[in-house]
Amino acid sequence: MDYSFWNIAPIILFPLGAFVINAFVGCKLYRKGDFISVGAIFASFLYALRIFKDVIVDQHSKDFYVHKVFTWFDLSVGDFPFKIDMGFYIDSMTATMLLMVTGVATLIHLFSTFYMAGDAKYGKFFVFLSLFTSAMLALVLSDNLLSIFIFWELMGFCSYSLIGFYVEKEAAGNASIKAFMTTRVGDVLFLLGILAIYNIVGSISIVDIYSALAMGSFEGQSVIGVSALTFIAVCLFGGTIGKSAQFPLQVWLPDAMMGPTPCSALIHAATMVAAGVYLSLRMYPVMVAGGITDFIALIGVITAFGAATIALIQTDIKAVLAFSTISQLGYMVMGIGVGAYNPSFMHLITHAVFKACLFLAAGSVIHSLHDHHTHGHVQEMPRMGGLRKKMPYTFLAMLCCTLAISGVPLFSGFVSKDRILGDALYFGMVHPHKWMMIVPVLGFITAGLTAFYMFRMLFLTFFGAPRDEEVYNHCHKEHFSFTQNFPLLLLSLFTLGVVYSGSLTGLGKINIPVVGKEWFSTLITMPKVEDFTQREKVKMMDSHLPEKFETSHYHVHEASEMTHEEHVLHKAHSIGAITSIIIAFLGIFFAYLMYISKGLNPAKWESAFSCWNKALKERYYFDHFYEKILIGKGLHGFNNALAWFDLNVYDRYVIDGWEIIAKKIYLGLSWFDMKIVDAIVDLSGTIIRFFNVTLRTMQTGRIQFYFVVLFLALSGYMLLTRI
Amino acid sequence: MVSLSSFLFLSFVLFLTGLMLVLGRKSIIFVLIGLELILNAAALNFVAYSRFVTEKLDGHLFALFIIVIAAAEAAVALALAIRFYQLKETTHLDELSELKH
Numbered sequence: 075m076d077y078s079f080w081n082i083a084p085i086i087l088f089p090l091g092a093f094v095i096n097a098f099v100g101c102k103l104y105r106k107g108d109f110i111s112v113g114a115i116f117a118s119f120l121y122a123l124r125i126f127k128d129v130i131v132d133q134h135s136k137d138f139y140v141h142k143v144f145t146w147f148d149l150s151v152g153d154f155p156f157k158i159d160m161g162f163y164i165d166s167m168t169a170t171m172l173l174m175v176t177g178v179a180t181l182i183h184l185f186s187t188f189y190m191a192g193d194a195k196y197g198k199f200f201v202f203l204s205l206f207t208s209a210m211l212a213l214v215l216s217d218n219l220l221s222i223f224i225f226w227e228l229m230g231f232c233s234y235s236l237i238g239f240y241v242e243k244e245a246a247g248n249a250s251i252k253a254f255m256t257t258r259v260g261d262v263l264f265l266l267g268i269l270a271i272y273n274i275v276g277s278i279s280i281v282d283i284y285s286a287l288a289m290g291s292f293e294g295q296s297v298i299g300v301s302a303l304t305f306i307a308v309c310l311f312g313g314t315i316g317k318s319a320q321f322p323l324q325v326w327l328p329d330a331m332m333g334p335t336p337c338s339a340l341i342h343a344a345t346m347v348a349a350g351v352y353l354s355l356r357m358y359p360v361m362v363a364g365g366i367t368d369f370i371a372l373i374g375v376i377t378a379f380g381a382a383t384i385a386l387i388q389t390d391i392k393a394v395l396a397f398s399t400i401s402q403l404g405y406m407v408m409g410i411g412v413g414a415y416n417p418s419f420m421h422l423i424t425h426a427v428f429k430a431c432l433f434l435a436a437g438s439v440i441h442s443l444h445d446h447h448t449h450g451h452v453q454e455m456p457r458m459g460g461l462r463k464k465m466p467y468t469f470l471a472m473l474c475c476t477l478a479i480s481g482v483p484l485f486s487g488f489v490s491k492d493r494i495l496g497d498a499l500y501f502g503m504v505h506p507h508k509w510m511m512i513v514p515v516l517g518f519i520t521a522g523l524t525a526f527y528m529f530r531m532l533f534l535t536f537f538g539a540p541r542d543e544e545v546y547n548h549c550h551k552e553h554f555s556f557t558q559n560f561p562l563l564l565l566s567l568f569t570l571g572v573v574y575s576g577s578l579t580g581l582g583k584i585n586i587p588v589v590g591k592e593w594f595s596t597l598i599t600m601p602k603v604e605d606f607t608q609r610e611k612v613k614m615m616d617s618h619l620p621e622k623f624e625t626s627h628y629h630v631h632e633a634s635e636m637t638h639e640e641h642v643l644h645k646a647h648s649i650g651a652i653t654s655i656i657i658a659f660l661g662i663f664f665a666y667l668m669y670i671s672k673g674l675n676p677a678k679w680e681s682a683f684s685c686w687n688k689a690l691k692e693r694y695y696f697d698h699f700y701e702k703i704l705i706g707k708g709l710h711g712f713n714n715a716l717a718w719f720d721l722n723v724y725d726r727y728v729i730d731g732w733e734i735i736a737k738k739i740y741l742g743l744s745w746f747d748m749k750i751v752d753a754i755v756d757l758s759g760t761i762i763r764f765f766n767v768t769l770r771t772m773q774t775g776r777i778q779f780y781f782v783v784l785f786l787a788l789s790g791y792m793l794l795t796r797i
Numbered sequence: 798m799v800s801l802s803s804f805l806f807l808s809f810v811l812f813l814t815g816l817m818l819v820l821g822r823k824s825i826i827f828v829l830i831g832l833e834l835i836l837n838a839a840a841l842n843f844v845a846y847s848r849f850v851t852e853k854l855d856g857h858l859f860a861l862f863i864i865v866i867a868a869a870e871a872a873v874a875l876a877l878a879i880r881f882y883q884l885k886e887t888t889h890l891d892e893l894s895e896l897k898h
Contacts, residue, residue, distance in 0.1 A: 776890070777890050
């Protein structure tokens, strides 16, 4: 396959085209144009599948890349270069991301045709869904930080529109503003990081940043007193904190659940929040060189643990999933911090699949439960229960995903999360500071909490006796329908570990089913910056590749003599695997005791930890802190001080002071006006009158006379210019 | 071999004929014919120069533009002439002296 422009760009252009068509004429089309959006994303999926097959199966080399660029603008003046290139960058990671995003998005589009059916703004939903998907795909294909930032912001906008989709609800409007403003904090940092990089490297292409790292361009540079690398790493990670809802900017994601459930599945679980992690993975060498990996690991584990504890007591089914998303994103970020590059990316993929499925299943549940008093849907778990018999397909999908997220062996979550925890344990064991053991310890506790709250959700929703008879009786028995159940079941098929590991016991080695090549851990490895200094870029419209890539000979090195470090790593992985299995089953067992066999009374436990329980209900007072203290006390006070300054200092002295000066100037000017300007005006009047009389006689009204004048004037002009 | 100067001479004759018509005749129809001749003289110049001097097709392109513009102009001008005739029942240009006022 040649990587010509028209083999890559359609991945972005199909959904973008669907967006344009649906935005302008969608409402006039059959079914409000939903088939255009669904068809476009499916076409993108086919293109992504082609690229995936070529990159992963045919090329199968960890050095394979396609880097195509064009010059966006070039405003260089002399010694001051100002040139921005844009382009596509495709390697194994891009190909995997493309396949995941298009695949999950296709199924979510399909589910949306069921979930949103009958909605007054049905067409508008697909407009934003298409725009969002094309932005995400463009972000994944981007070769430079600037276009990543542009599409990042575009996704932020789509997210804003979809959270506030039911804009008639005040809470939805507020939530969308909150999400937009909170992520803005991270985005500003991200932009600062990009500017700092451009200032030092002179380019924002990812490859150029790598080679600048390899050549040591950052050595000795500093920004506002700190080392440039640390500054850049912190700024870029700030972007991740905002977008991936990490501590302390996690407050927007739970509120983002005001949007329709399919958009929660696509945006706030599977893809957009993954973009933050994706950025950190791409910029991993910068993070390491900046020396902030310990900081990243701590942020990640705090997020994972904090969000998991809040999820324990949520009663809204979507809120549980929202906090679990934050918690799992925390795992990924922790994975980046502890150096688990490959497991972290793998968790991104597996999480995207099972979290999308969980959200869709939750959407399916919510959609079939009606409240006949408010004419709305029911999201509260205390009003559910016993739905297993009524919704067998949804239950099956939810069960698979819950097993996957809990880290039960044979399911995908185990394959990825277990490897992160193993690496975290190794990180804690070899770290010079003993207290960094807190990272793996909290990570393992979070794994138990995850299993507990996910099974709590499953038990409360599907098991036991129905707690609200009226809601239960109005729920229709589920019959298999293509748009409702097919996406769920297909996604839940991909939560099976064997899809990823290729073997029942395999830990994270991903085989391609038919070809049988092991690819995940050989093809997706930490970028070695030294390899990037000689890379060649291809013009956007050229189709040839820089060189022919041989089929690689990368094999996992033979288990000859293990060094001491490898021995410790191996030990850490074995301990990690066993511990996480035990902890997961403990979590499930506790959930069983509390919500099925009633051996433990949840209310009693709540009162035992009443103080903590209150903190959890308030989500650790973060919203309170931001709203009441940071904005209420801090920013309002600042605002009021500025207003006072404006009114009492600026207005009184600067503006009113002008009045006296202006009066003086006015008097001087009016004299000048009377005596001099007026005289000039009168003079011009006289001149015009003179010409008026002369020219009037020339106005004969005869066209041919005008022709003669025109001809003479032209000839005269020609003659004059010639001489 | 026809040389450049003969083309230029032909174009000059065309231009002069057109100018004579425009300036000398009193009927609006002849004035319009004269204008067309002037445009064609210009087009001929373009083609001749592009054939003998630049040896590219840019002059031909201009000639095509001129033909299109001449057609558009003729359509408008003939419409004006017809309207003029309807109003004044003559095509004599001296009757058309409203511009004076």
